[in-house]
Amino acid sequence: MPRFLYFAYGSNLLAERLAARCPSAEPVGLASVAGWRLAFQSKAFDGSGKATLIRGGDGDVVHGRLFEIAVGERDRLDRAEGADRDPPVYRRHDDFAVTRPDGEVVSGITVYLAREETPALAPWDWYRALIVAGGMQAGLPAGVVAALAVTPALPDPLPARRGRREALAVLERAGFAELAKACGGGVVTAANDRPAEAPTVSLDAIAEQAVADAVAVG
Secondary structure, X not given: OOEEEEEEOOHHHOHHHHHHHOOXXXXXXXXXXXXXXXXXXXXXXXXXXXXXXXXXXXXXXEEEEEEEEEHHHHHHHHHHOOOOOOOXXXXXXXXXXXXXXXXXXXXXXXXXXXXXXXXXXXXXXXXXXXXXXXXHHHOOOHHHHHHHHOOOOEOOOOOOOHHXXXXXXXXXXXXXXXXXXXXXXXXOOHHHOOOOOOOOOOHHHHHHHHHXXXXXXX
């Protein structure tokens, strides 16, 4: 079956997160795009900020992960990103160009960019955790992961929110249980909709220690 290349830079960095949406997705390496910045300026339906790429300066660069996905699952990814809505949350672009670590420029890449950029938004802590976990799993530069880890984020006021429950579950499944705990504990059921308890461990501390360990090993 024909496949297309997709550039992930947000929560889809985590392979298990993307696989839940597109089962055929396979990571095929890292890539970056110059002249862009990562910002949480895509306004979600719950009012939180989701990741998007915005135009930056000459020194700006966004690091991400390339996946191969079956063309037959393109519609599934569109739905997951809200590209099928009217108006769309994200717009799909199939003519993006990225650079691999060896300097090869690859064109014809699929990427999703927010239809509107809304400044002054903050992500939920569980959404930030997905991106941090994905960056760690993919092996993004340590400084990039560290910057993601200290991005201001808010605790979700609705612990039973479906998105939060799914995020915590995928973090556990991907081997990032400590990051899930840092977002207020284990998976919350819909019948247990109560304010989240204060986390006993800091997401910042976990991610920063992981980055420090990676730097030490490198």
